[in-house]
Amino acid sequence: MRNLLKVTLTFSFMLMSIVLFAQGNVSGSVVDSETGTPLPGVNVVVQGTSTGVSTDFDGNYQISVSQGAVLEFSFIGFETQSISVSGDQINVSMIPSADSLDEIVVTGYGTQTRREVTGSIVSIGSESIEKIATGSGVDAIKGQVAGVDITSGGGRPGQNPVVRVRGRRSISASNDPLYVIDGIPQTSSTGDGAIFDINPQDIQSMEILKDAAATAIYGSRGANGVILITTKRGRTGDTKINYSGYYGVSSVTNIPDMMNGEEYAAARREAFRQDANSRYSYAGTIPNDEAVFLGDAAQLESIRTGRSFDYLDAVLNQGYQNSHQISANGGSESTQYNVSVGYFKEDGIIDQMDFERITGRVNLDHRINDTFKFGISMLLSNSVNNWGSSAVMSEALANIPIGKPYADDGSINFFAFNDGIRTNPLSELVPGAYVDERISTRFFAPIYLQVNLAEGLQFTSTFGPDMRFRRQGEFRDRFTNDNRGGPADAEVENKKEFGFTLENLVTYNKDIGPGNLKVTLLQSIQEFSSEFAKAEVQNLPYSSQLWYNIGTAEVKGNLSSGLSEWQLQSYMGRVNYNIDGKYLFQASLRADGSSRLAEGNKWAYFPGVSLGWRVLEDISPDNATFDEFKLRASYGEVGNTAISPYQTQGALARTVYAWNETPAFGYRLNDIPNPDLGWEISKTIDVGFDYSLLEGRISGAFDYYVTNTTDLLLARNLPYTSGYTSVFQNVGATKTNGVEFNVNAAIVESDKFSWDVNFNISGYNEAIVELALKDESGNPLDDAGNNWFIGQPIRVFFDYTKSGIWQLNEADQAAAIQGTDPGQIKLADINGDGKITPADRSVLG
Incomplete structure (x- = not known):
């Protein structure tokens, strides 16, 4: 694999040659023809080449171009203009477009205009992301995309949101979507908070690929949808400094209605009714409080004095969130840059829970000449997450209101009443009593080299190293729910993740016959390794040392370490063809080879095909209601190998046994090998339409889809008598079908005020259609032991x-x-x- 990497990189740089042209400078300004407002960010490109610049904040530009060449001026929401160069000054007034179909959409390994898209793809711009106060860009699109469910992973700051694109398909394997950042599929584990390393203020756009025809180009990782994240890049013009920041508060909006002391005492008395035989009975009599409250002095004192304590009110506070970012972007005709530094801090609604992140980003693009261009997107992120104790909420909900939370001297009573099970949640919040600190440092720096081989033919080589270092330190003092007065304990775990992606991409774009042909060819290699080392100790000599001096502990606990590696090799081809901009066609085929699967089953092939018809280009009545109406249909197959490596191999586990009545360590069978483990495959049919009316002021889409997933990667629970707990097998099938509809309306648009309304609604049904068990006639049977039922969703009550x-x-x-x-x-x-x-x-x- 390393030799292949060296050969590929060598090939990439051997292609370099320098071609120089004698050119002159042309400058000018670009404005809105209706308002006269300067337009920043307008693309100014020399027709037939990839040479281009963008207008600066004041709408000005300067470009080196030969006389007689043609400049194309394009901007989202405006009509493209082509102007021949004759002189050194060209000023342009852009005419607003009647539709928004010229919007550029990132589709994976390329871009398309909105009018060309035949798959189910939703694009969210930076303006919709930045206005949401959150530390996660993914969390910022919650509620903005039909068919995408984003829920909180918990109430802690920095906790990952749970994202489901069109429901769940797999029972045991992951249902998380694939994240692609600046063209590089992520290797860092999203479950450990990797998506929180990305500053939302750095995001230019997010595209969500939902149907299999759109995601098939990502093969084995596209089964659960794909989220493409594109970060902000530089522009031509003077350096522009930007600052953005906010400060806000958060609070709990739905607090359970807990009993007060009087209500709890009355309920307990009723529960202690006894008959003449001392049997608890509704018809019995209530004994005296001494018997009801088991002689507990704290409870009896509370009843006598009317004391009542609300633990939820005591542990829940107001949270705070603040964010600050400063960025600089600009550049010359050949070099553009965007540099930013961001700070984010969130204090949770419970003390000792917070998340703090510092990010730095450098995006640089440099064009050597008309042939060569290279760039980098570098991210450096450091975050500190104080996780806090889970016992705070669980004990606050379970404790009774008539205990005695504080001693007479004002100190905290660890046991607020004579129970022996419930502990005082306030003891978890004593500074230094319970510390769970998680530090993450990440360096992610994709670099690319782009070579224009000929007109319409381009080669791009991208290498994306991704390094992430995590340290988790935990300390639990004596008086915490974990130790209950026992000796203090500590543990520290260090984890290192390293992955890289190397992709070589060839694209060809040419007008052929009545339409335009685009061909994309890809070769990709991805590797990932994760290693950890962990130490646990007990009975520390002093609490303030936390986990920093564990060698002084009296009891040395478990020592553990591990290494996990996987590789993925891929080839992909895609063809796009449109006829007169009316009839649209796309077909793709990807081959993936995964090291996680068994010999003979490592490779699989994932096809995708989609069609589109822009109806109004053929049928255009004089009084047409719609500006645009496009019918779409697609079919695709994608895979899923989102399981831990080494599932095809058997494994041993250490155990304890008696050797001549002496305890000894040995090894036993732990995992059953499965040499036949293969791919989980999802096949999706999607039909829908895109529409626009009132000159683009109202637009939206509708989709209906059906996904059938077979050969599930299913972890079947086994009887304990077998000596195993579970085994991974390719058994079972699921089906998901649903509808999605959205409408976007621009109610008011002016240079001083705008008002947009976005509405979306979606619904889906998921069902298990097959499991491992069948009756004598071959009909699938329920698996009640695992809570899996034929015809029911994957997770049920x-x-x-x-x-x-x-x-x-x-x-x-x-x-x-x-x-x-x-x-x-x-x-x-x-x-x-x-x-x-x-x-x-x-x-x-």
Whole structure:
């Protein structure tokens, strides 16, 4: 693999040659023809070449070009203009376009205009991302894209959002989408917060590829959708300094209604009713408080004095969030740059939980001449995440309000009442008592070399190294929920991740016959390795040392380390052809070879095809309601190997046994090898349409899709008597179908005020259609032990149906059917046999 890398890089740089042309400078300004407002960011390109610049903040530009050449001026929302060069000054007034179909959309390994797109792709611009106060760019698009569900992974600052594109397809393998940043598929594990390394203020656009025809170009990693993130680049013109920042507060909006002391005491007294035989019964009498509260002095004192304590109110505070970014961008005709430094800090709603991040970015593009261009997108990020104790919320919800949280001297009572199980959540918030600090440093620096081989023929070689270092240190003092008065313990884990992607891309673009042909060829290599080392100790001599001097601990605990590696090799070809801009066609085929799978099953092929018809180009009535109406249809296949490496191999685990009545360590079988493990394949059909009316003021799209996933990478639980816990196999199938609709409306547009309204709605059904178990006729059977049911979603609640409370006049029924008393929860007799048994359980949702 390393030799191949060296050969490829050598080939890339051997292609260099220098071609120089005698040219003169042409300058001018570009404005909006209706308002006269200067237009920054207008693309000024020499027709037939890739030489070009962009206008600066004041709409000015300067470009080196030969007399008689043609300059093309293009800008989103305006009509493209072509002007022949005759002189050294060209001023242009851009005419607003009647539609927004010239918007450039990143599609993966290339770009297309909105009018050319035949797949289900949604683009979100920087203006929609920057206005959301969040530390994650992915979190910023929540609610903006139909069919994309983004939910919080928890309440902690810096915690990853959970992203699902068109639902779930896999039962055991990952359902996370693939993230591609500046053209490089990510290797860093998103589960460890890698997506939080990207500053949202640095993002220029995000494209979400939803259907299989669009994601098939990413093969084995496109099964769960693809999110393309493009960061901001430089422009031609004087240096422009930008600052953006905000400060805000956060608070809990939906707090559970907890019992106060009086309510809890009344409920406990009712629960302690006893009959003459000392049996707890609804018809019994309430004993005295000494018996009800088991003689606990703290509870009896609270009842006597009317003391009531709300733990939720005590641990929940107001959170804070602030962000600051300063950036500089500009450049000459040949070199453009964008440099930024960002700071983000979020304090959680619970003390000892916060997230702090510093990012630095340098994006540089340099054109040597008309033949060669190179650039880099460098990110350096450092974050510190204080994770906090999970026991704070769990104990705040479980503790009773009539304990004694504080001693008479004002110190915290670790056990607020005589229970032995519940601990005081306030003890977790004592400074230094519970510390879980997670530090992450990341260096990500894709570099590219672009070579114009001939007119319309371009070669690009991209190398993207990605290094991430993580350190997690944990310390738990004596009086924490984990140790309950036992000795303090600490642990420290250091983890290093290194991955790289090397991709060689050839593109060809030429007008042929009645249309335009685009051909894309790709060769890609990706490698990733992750190693960790961890140490755990107990009984530290002093608490303030945390995990920094663990050699002084009295008890040396577990030592562990590990190494995980995987490789992926790929080839891809794609053809786009449109006829007169009316009939659109795209076909692609990708071949992936994955080291995670078994010999003989490592390679798989993923085709994709899509068609589009711009109806109004053929049918254009005089009083057409729509400006644009495009029909789309696509089919594609994608794979999923999102499981840990080495699943095809057997593994041993250390165990303890007796050797002549002496304890000894040995090894036992732990993982069952599966030499036949192969690809999980998803096949998707998508049909839909894009529309625009009222000169582009209203636009949107509709999609209907069906995805069938087969050969699931399924971790089947096994009986303990087998000696194993589970085994990965290719068994089972799922089906997902749904609809999506969105509408975007520009209500008011002016140079001083704008008002946009975006609405989207989507819905989908997911169902398991096949599992490992079948009856004698071959029909699939439920797997109740794993909570998997044919025809039901992948994750369900399987339980008894609660139909009410047994009443006093139903005492006989309660005893006969459920074996309980009035006042208890009534369970529904689903099968009607007159008894509540496990057979009465059902899927509740």
